[in-house]
Amino acid sequence: GDVVVDVGANIGFFTVLMAALTGPNGRVISFEPGADNLDRLRNNIALNNFSHVSVVDRPASDAQKTVKFYINADDSGGNAMWDPREFPGNVKSVAAPMSVSLEATTIVHEFERLDLPAPKLIKIDTEGAEVQVLQGCRKFLEGCLTPFVIAEMHPFALEKMGSSAKELRKVMHAFGYETFGLYFDGSLPRLIPRQTRVSAPFIINVLFTTPEYLGGFWP
Secondary structure, eight states: OOEEEEESOTTOHHHHHHHHHHOTTSEEEEEOOOHHHHHHHHHHHHHTTOTTEEEEOSOBOSSSEEEEEEEOSSOGGGOBSSOGGGSTTOHHHHHSOEEEEEEEBOHHHHHHHHTOOOOSEEEEOOTTOHHHHHHTTHHHHGGGOSSEEEEEEOHHHHHHTTOOHHHHHHHHHHHTOEEEEOOTTOOOOEEEOTTSOOOOSSOEEEEEEOHHHHHHHOO
16 A cells, blocks of 8 residues: 655644545554644544554654754644744744754654655655755655655745755755645646746645656546
């Protein structure tokens, strides 16, 4: 069955959806290091009786190393490797700053530990650490071995992690992927040419794949 990855699972809505779609013959690897989210994530998995989901309670990054992980008191989905007090309007985080030191891992390391084949899909929502996560799974991106990568584009967060939407796309283009816009109604994703700037007044997700993969898999 297919193996899919959810990096930055929060309380696990995407994890549960992917587990339902892959079925018991598939496998879902869910990365969520936030202690404030882990109990709810595991409870949602248990409520759905999904035995084919594995939770990794460590941050995913570009290497195995110690990182500082910040808890966002304003938004449980906003835990990050940068201080959420810097984000405009995060008054709760300013009033009650929280951070912990955690041991980061990589997607490749965890897949080797679990003895799994390359994933079909990697979904990344890591508040700006997307480039670092991708660097930690180069083995699965070289030659576009993993057909589909969905990544969040959060300009403020990417900048805090020393990156940008342009850099994120540049990294994926170097591996041979193209950028596609996603639609809520499930319509065929739209190719965004490499020299076209991606900009939006809100946080968006984009799909990285190839025209060949898209044509072969999309309904």
